[in-house]
Amino acid sequence: MIKEIEAVTGPIAQPDEKAALQAVQRLNSLTKPPGSLGQLEALAVRLAGISGTEQPVYAKRTVVVMAGDHGVCCEGVSAFPQEVTMQMADNFLSGGAAVNVLARQAGAEVKFVDIGMIGDIDHPELINRKVKRGTDNMAAGPAMSREEALSAVLAGVRVAQEAVAGGTEILVTGEMGIGNTTASAAILCALEGLSPEMAVGRGTGIDNERLLHKIAVVQRALDVNWPDPADPLDVLSKVGGLEIAALTGLILGAAASRTPVVLDGFISGAAALVAKAVAPESTAFMIASHVSGEQGHRLLLKRLGLEPLLDLGLRLGEGTGGVLCLHLIDSISRVMSEMATFESAGVSGADKL
Structure with missing residues (x-):
């Protein structure tokens, strides 16, 4: 490593x-x-x-939303166009996304990090840690270089360290990136030896025809890149995403600082699976907030050895399930x-x- x-x-x-x-x-x-x-x-x-x-009492809680674009979107794997990532970034920063609403209710702060969006946003609340303007198409070659994947992981570590230094006592993972369920499914397949049919889900709500196409795209990405399951950084660089890599770093940084990290859904789980491959002891610091409606998430949590606290059929991402879990944490703390x-x-x- x-x-x-x-x-x-x-x-x-x-x-x-x-x-x-x-x-x-x-x-x-x-x-x-x-x-x-x-x-x-x-x-x-x-x-x-x-x-x-x-x-323990967690007075200061922080949701970190990592944002990045995915080159595999050119394969038509999502119901939404790639520009939605940038459009939603403005929504997060103005406080209008679902996670912003739920975080206000839970007394949590939302930090939005640009780790790999294609475009640029000028906003005083934006944390700009851009490594690359979106990944490349993993169905045609590596999503990014090994060095870029490492840079994204270390950027996530630094965000965790900065949050803890600022008084954060519990972290929640969040993400934004059209196409990221495709990358997450590929990571699950690569690390756990699963077939795409077991790992790939409907993401933003694609129909049966596009689901079959998405499965084929993930299989092609695995065939083209041959990610090495013994080398988690190789998996990240070949079939991962910049926001997934940054979340991996966030999780590792939280574990190193003895800070609980509440995992959201499928994308956060893929990052946690990479973190486990890097440092198996990091799973002791992960809290699984919920099991999502995404097909591979339950399998992923089983591989992590984590029991989800909620099963609400959520599949929005952003950190929404993680924020809802904060209420359960408050309840048992009281x-x-x-x-x-x-x-x-x-x-x-x-x-x-």
Whole structure:
């Protein structure tokens, strides 16, 4: 692995077992049957281990939306034209996208990063880390060079580091890029040896005819490029996307700083799969917010070993599912800090549960 990435992944440590055990003990002391809050209890234990404290509270939360264009769009794999990426960028920056609305409700800040859009935007809130003006058509050759993929990963690491240095206590992954479900499916196929028929979904809502075409395009990209599953940077450069590479870096940067990172949907999951291939220990810092309506997402989460908290049929991306998950995190955090214990409430029978 490249030395720059090794410098990031080297500090990734295991979760704090003592804090996780204290969270278990706290949960079992509360006025309820053990385990009766289901996945929320497992979430509380994981968050305690990640944050190193029995009752973590996440006052400052940040959604990072990475944006990039995809050359494979010229193959007609999406229901929307490529220029929608740029048009939506203006929408994000003006606060009008779905993730902006949901983030305001959840008390989260949205940071929008241009990592690889074809055009340029002049906006005071834009974080410009452009590596390349869109990827090349992966169905005809590599999506980008190895150096460009590495630059995008390291840009994502820096965004995570800057957010944490600014007080962010929990990160949510988001993305924007027409064509990125095609790249994500190709990554899943390349890393896990799956057929495109298993990994490719409808993305923005394509019909059956275009779905078959999209499957064929992903197969062609794999045949043309032969991405090496033992080399995650090779996979990223040949069949990935700039925003996926940057999200990979964001996840690795979060793990290195012991900051929980809430994964959104299929594209974020593809980035997480690359992060796992780079640093398997990074999965301990990932929270799977939901399983999306995209066909390969459930398979992807299984490969990550993560259990999604929500199943709402979402397939919008942007970080929307991740932001919705913040409400569940707030809920279990309040349970841990505000709920009475058997002892404090004077309730008997805890020893019989």
